[in-house]
Amino acid sequence: MTPAPGTDHRTLPRRRGAALNSAIFEAVRAEIAESGYAALTMERVAERARASKASLYRRWPGRAALVLDAAYDAMPDYSSAPDTGSLRGDVLALMRQIVLLLEGVVGEAMIGLLGESLQNPDAAAQIREFGRGNMVRTMREIVGRAVARGECEAGLVTERRLEAGPALLRQRVMFSGLPVGDDYLQEVVDDVVLPLFGVRPEAQPEG
Amino acid sequence: MTPAPGTDHRTLPRRRGAALNSAIFEAVRAEIAESGYAALTMERVAERARASKASLYRRWPGRAALVLDAAYDAMPDYSSAPDTGSLRGDVLALMRQIVLLLEGVVGEAMIGLLGESLQNPDAAAQIREFGRGNMVRTMREIVGRAVARGECEAGLVTERRLEAGPALLRQRVMFSGLPVGDDYLQEVVDDVVLPLFGVRPEAQPEG
DNA sequence: CCAATAGAGAACTCAACGTTTTCTAACGGG
């Protein structure tokens, strides 16, 4: 049973460190995209990444930690909030970014992880911070600029109002599962976000 | 190995039909309350309900269907929307109801089920309808009465505005996991819901 | 009172978990 030359895995090139890590993350995301978080198994990930289960478990204590890292690895850089010159344009731009994220593998991973980690407060806290902090933080920045421009009054800016847009969006993508078209985003902005900050939608240019 | 008289299960009283059903639902909810949805196993449910796995599988195809039914079984009757005489009072009352539901076993079951059923559109649709329809429907009724009373203009009532309050609440309970005190509910109502419907909070009596 | 129904419990197969072992490629210090 000597393997044919070149097919014995022990003679094949072997990845390590960051290269192996990336291959594993890629495999995790491919599995989630293909079959969803619930159907993801460590064995399939290992096989897909041509890695061994032992390597996975040396790096992560289990499925949840692995998927969380794989999701973080796929997160775009949020450092720059949109700056289109109008509150309407900025909010629309931000929402488009958020939707892209939530509708993909990252959103699917978040729901799955959350359901599995509710019992573990530390893990749940990590997952929460994952997407939430960024959204509201960016909203604050955007609205802050609108206040500076004189587009809206500082007195109208409260935590709940900053959260309203992102909350509607998350609910739409994660709970209702309905498609989020640009017309939907405009409804959220024009019916909810702008009125809450005292901005008349029709006075604003198309975002 | 003849069992002592009275301990042979085959001679014990045996439940059927609705009685057994209730015992199983109770066991499911107790397991979720104790260890969460993720840790729930059919074997533990069977043991806790003093039922057999075969009985479980005769009634439900799997964990998800069982838990969904157990959650429905725990749903209060939503037929009557609150009617306190003011929009503010009605919205606060509704939100208090919703929070009680989401913070308990039902909320935990919903997140777990959702995460596990994303890949199955039919199942996901069932879960969505579970809590969502009711909330917005009740909001519509409440706001409709406010319009009839002349408290707010009919033109301000849109789908997105009706969803905003429930969305914030759901986000708070399910994603942030932070406690929802009455002060939080009042912020949601006074900062977001009432302004969206053109009602001045300070003109309203305490709900 | 009897036949049909449905439940309890146990045994079973299968899949995935998480661990351990063996062998060896890749890397780094001298």
Next chain:
DNA sequence: CCCGTTAGAAAACGTTGAGTTCTCTATTGG
């Protein structure tokens, strides 16, 4: 450039829970 150390691949293993099937019997409707 060699050699010891580190870390990866594959395979095998014990364990747990899923879902099924079997036997025996309590319950029930006729």
